Amino acid sequence: MKIAITGKGGVGKTTLAGTLARLFARDGYTVLAVDADPDANLAAAIGFPEDMIQAIAPLASMKELAEERTGSNGTYGSLFVLNPRVDDLPEALSVQCHGVKLLTMGTVDKGGSGCVCAENTLVRRLMQHLLVQRNEVVIMDMEAGVEHLGRGTAEFVDALIVVVEPGKRSIQTAKQIKELARDISIRNLFVVASKVRSEQDVIYIQQNLTDFCLLGAISFQVALVEADMMGRPSVDIGGEFLNEVQAIKSNLLEALAT
Numbered sequence: 150m151k152i153a154i155t156g157k158g159g160v161g162k163t164t165l166a167g168t169l170a171r172l173f174a175r176d177g178y179t180v181l182a183v184d185a186d187p188d189a190n191l192a193a194a195i196g197f198p199e200d201m202i203q204a205i206a207p208l209a210s211m212k213e214l215a216e217e218r219t220g221s222n223g224t225y226g227s228l229f230v231l232n233p234r235v236d237d238l239p240e241a242l243s244v245q246c247h248g249v250k251l252l253t254m255g256t257v258d259k260g261g262s263g264c265v266c267a268e269n270t271l272v273r274r275l276m277q278h279l280l281v282q283r284n285e286v287v288i289m290d291m292e293a294g295v296e297h298l299g300r301g302t303a304e305f306v307d308a309l310i311v312v313v314e315p316g317k318r319s320i321q322t323a324k325q326i327k328e329l330a331r332d333i334s335i336r337n338l339f340v341v342a343s344k345v346r347s348e349q350d351v352i353y354i355q356q357n358l359t360d361f362c363l364l365g366a367i368s369f370q371v372a373l374v375e376a377d378m379m380g381r382p383s384v385d386i387g388g389e390f391l392n393e394v395q396a397i398k399s400n401l402l403e404a405l406a407t
């Protein structure tokens with residue numbers, strides 16, 4: 150099962166991704182969490198200890214590995230292979246904690262003008278491999294957009310979850326993501342309402358995003374802000390929050406089974 154999570158910055162994507170990863174792992178699934186946001190902080194949300202977080206080297210920073218795998222000599226314009234071997238990388242480069250394996254992609258230069266440096270090639274190739282060839286639960290924490298999901302891999306994404314908070318700006322981002330997703334034919338587009346303070350907030354989101362399927366809602370919890378301040382994983386706050394994410398997970402499994 151391949152789940153990609155996107156949405157405007159700060160809405161709660163990483164909180165949801167980290168918690169879902171822990172809940173799937175608790176249920177006995179093999180979980181590979183992928184931090185594909187340049188502003189990488191999924192490790193903390195999952196509950197990795199500080200020393201492990203400090204030691205994480207994102208794939209995009211591994212220049213030597215990228216050059217070795219692609220055969221690039223690192224100089225501008227040099228020729229290199231576009232389909233380097235990556236199948237050993239999830240095992241070699243992931244770090245594991247609380248039953249969750251984590252891969253951190255780092256910042257790839259989007260460039261726009263077809264920048265094809267070796268590191269970008271390696272990241273793109275690995276994302277493709279994770280989506281197409283791996284058969285565990287893959288949970289991808291992304292930035293606002295679908296850059297990492299190019300044509301050819303989108304069909305392997307079982308669910309694209311757009312996290313939305315009550316507010317015009319995050320609604321607008323969700324609509325833009327929907328357009329991008331349609332362009333690359335992503336099928337299952339879901340929305341999770343985040344930071345809601347009342348039933349009215351959920352209705353607001355539903356009414357503004359009528360063509361999305363609502364998987365569930367996460368209430369605004371001061372405890373989540375505090376957990377982030379303490380560097381504690383969101384799963385630890387338990388209570389209503391965990392029930393809500395549990396319900397989202399069940400609804401997702403049900404939606405994908407039908």
Ligand SMILES: Nc1ncnc2c1ncn2[C@@H]1O[C@H](COP(=O)(O)OP(=O)(O)O)[C@@H](O)[C@H]1O
Nearest residue numbers: 158159160161162163164344368369370373377
């Ligand atoms: N339901 C919620 N209620 C209150 N605060 C939340 C909630 N979800 C996330 N947050 C807080 O909002 C901030 C951003 O959350 P994060 O998951 O990192 O967002 P994103 O990954 O979308 O940028 C964090 O401080 C987090 O603790």
Ligand SMILES: [Mg+2]
Nearest residue numbers: 162163186190
């Ligand atoms: Mg995030």
